[in-house]
Amino acid sequence: MIKRTKRRLSKSFLLVCFFLLSLSLSGCSFGAIRHLDAVNDPKTTLIVGLDDTFVPMGFREKNGQIVGFDVDLAKATAKKLGQKIAFQAIDWNMKETELRNGTIDLIWNGYTKTPEREKQVAFSQSYLNNRQVLVTLKKNHIRSFADMKDKKLGLQNGSSGQTLFEQQPRVLKNIVAGKTAVLYDNFNTAFLDLQAGRTQGVLGDSIYAGYYIRQQKDPSAYQITTGGFSGETFAIGMRKQDTKLKQRLDQALDELRRDGTIARLSQKWFKQDLTVNP
Template sequence: MKRKLVYLPLLALLVLVLSSCSTGAIRNLNSVNNKKTTLIVGLDDTFVPMGFREKNGQIVGFDVDLAKATAKKLGQKITFQAIDWNMKETELRNGTIDLIWNGYTKSPEREKQVAFSQPYLRNQQVLITMKQSNINSFADMKGKRLGLQNGSSGQTLFEEKPKVLKNLVADKTAVLYDNFNTAFLDLQAGRTQGVLGDSIYAGYYIRQQQDPDRFQITTGGFSGETFAIGMRKQDTKLKRRIDTALNELREDGTIARLSQKWFKQDLTITLKS
């Protein structure tokens, strides 16, 4: 009987500790909903012109500017953290970052894992080639090598719609790269004959080249996409606040001005009323 009496206080202490840990975990999960002081944005810091590092190390880009404008509306600080783009949803789920904001394409597959803000920008997957290769359509990639960024929406479409491009290219597979910059270097070196990527990135990258006429952009059978901000599904209050801020930035012309600054055209999405 005495032995049981000794165990009872220990059991009560164990329950108290576990309860405290559980409460702490719940508090951490809901911290963003409770207006966390600083929001951490995860991005691929090589993805021009959405979010990338200049030579001085500063992170700049369309999404960086938009995130800062949004944070001002929210009355919160924001910081940017470079991540492995292929692990972005895992980083979000683990709490390493609060937002995925870097030319992040909204898709049904991704909606299973994250909550999306309303879309704010138009995009499309295009084929980038060198003009001298005389590739003028997706069909012209038959038997040729294709480059893709690992974890990109282009990779998802490549796999989900094999009849559009996958069944045409050499070995019915693509060369995967950690970032588009490396993919473009291999394209120019002739190690691949095409790169499937975002129209926004392709247009900006080519405009920066000394001889942009060497490149060609071809559209194919992939439909248009939209960029949105990814966040944890439980961060419902944050989602509402961000959507409100995006609406205000759309209405006051901020998003359109940033689009002109970075893309030389207005790619803003007009939401249906």
């Protein structure tokens, strides 16, 4: 009798466990479905993750307001979508993790489209042209990547420049001191070290480099060298399952390109039209 009771309890326990597990799995599934619906609901505010020091794409002014090319473009896109948008400062090195965890809905801050990143995120259509360039001080007489031999290089941790630096070592990595680079949380700090002489070059986005130099008291003191890295483009990153959101973003970006909005914003922030034309 006792053995039968134990067997019944054991079976009941297993059934309860199975039921709870089913509820748990169903809850996860329903949660994902609700989330997919939410990002396409006009009542839902889309959260944009950005490095709020990345001039001129998305950065904070002295009053704390976030401004920049991508901020303006995001706001224009939000109008096309009929949906609110908000900006969340994140650790740029953790951007894909933040997206995957649902802390943010979009990575939109001079985010370069690369094959490596395409394995983790879905990209919108490209909207802006960019390339990696070497920024130096003219007084150091560095006119080519070869001139960086045994000199210290700085770059931002988690940037596309870091990826190219590691993937194509013959272009620059094998030339610089120690075959390594000094990593920074943001480009602002990297440029301060360049000015102080702690490094002799900074590898970064041409868009950022041009804007930063134009803000200096003596822009002529700087040298921009193109080197051997090929051109790249900026796009919006999102979760791969957010397919409807991607379609809506692509349509909005296409309309903003055709009506000249992206070109006008490019002239405003970069003094030239860097729009990607299909």
